[in-house]
Amino acid sequence: MADSPSNPARRRFLTGAATAVGAVGVGFAAVPFLSSFQPSAKAQAAGAPVDVNIGKLAPGQMTTVAWRGKPVYLVHRTERMLETLTEVTDKLRDPDSSVSSQQPAFATNLYRARPSHERFLVIVGLCTHLGCAPTYRPEVAPDDLGDEWKGGFFCPCHGSKFDLSGRVYKGVPAPTNLEVPQYVYVSEQILRVGGTEEDVA
Numbered sequence: 430m431a432d433s434p435s436n437p438a439r440r441r442f443l444t445g446a447a448t449a450v451g452a453v454g455v456g457f458a459a460v461p462f463l464s465s466f467q468p469s470a471k472a473q474a475a476g477a478p479v480d481v482n483i484g485k486l487a488p489g490q491m492t493t494v495a496w497r498g499k500p501v502y503l504v505h506r507t508e509r510m511l512e513t514l515t516e517v518t519d520k521l522r523d524p525d526s527s528v529s530s531q532q533p534a535f536a537t538n539l540y541r542a543r544p545s546h547e548r549f550l551v552i553v554g555l556c557t558h559l560g561c562a563p564t565y566r567p568e569v570a571p572d573d574l575g576d577e578w579k580g581g582f583f584c585p586c587h588g589s590k591f592d593l594s595g596r597v598y599k600g601v602p603a604p605t606n607l608e609v610p611q612y613v614y615v616s617e618q619i620l621r622v623g624g625t626e627e628d629v630a
Contacts, residue, residue: 478623480615483549491565493554496622500554500562501610502582503620510567510593511547513579514539517592520577522599523606531557532609541594541609551622552595553608554582561586563607567593582607 476497486492486505493500518524526537540547554562563582570576574583574590582591590598595607613624621628 476623478621478628481620481622482618483620484618489567494622496610501622502552502554502565504550504565504593506548506550506593510580511540514592514594517579520598521592521596524596526596526606528605531606533611536609539594541596543614546614549620550594551609551612551620553610556584556586556589556603557597557605557607558584558587558589558603563589563591
């Protein structure tokens with residue numbers, strides 16, 4: 430008895446079905462594996478920390494990183510910049526950083542920075558008036574800001590001014606100092622925005 434002729438349509442159907450079942454199986458196996466690379470829901474809500482190499486930041490320079498959808502400014506202040514902080518105290522609305530919500534406890538000082546790391550300023554680059562991004566203006570006494578300007582941050586939207594510690598001047602729309610986020614030094618070269626002491630314990 431002769432063999433029955435092959436059925437190409439049936440063969441295509443069986444091949445397609447086997448391929449589909451195999452693809453579904455691979456998908457189910459891959460989901461837990463790929464999910465292990467995703468941050469937890471808690472971490473996503475909090476915003477993952479961001480590491481910055483500050484060793485490459487020259488004195489006087491600023492760099493910007495994104496954290497929790499916000500710009501964070503990191504400034505390597507020079508010795509002269511640090512000296513100016515006491516020269517503008519009487520012109521500031523909150524020179525002592527008394528609004529505790531604007532900085533962690535470790536930054537409630539003249540430099541608004543971690544002790545022993547005063548030269549590095551870390552602030553959220555959003556004006557506390559309406560959320561515009563202030564520009565970094567380190568030059569002294571520029572024509573548009575006047576002879577008494579010692580350097581700092583100027584908001585081009587409505588004219589708010591902040592010193593080189595992010596402290597707000599009197600008589601401007603912004604009500605409070607620029608926010609200092611939580612941060613920690615992982616090493617002398619690496620600063621972690623959003624990190625805590627537990628990261629380096």
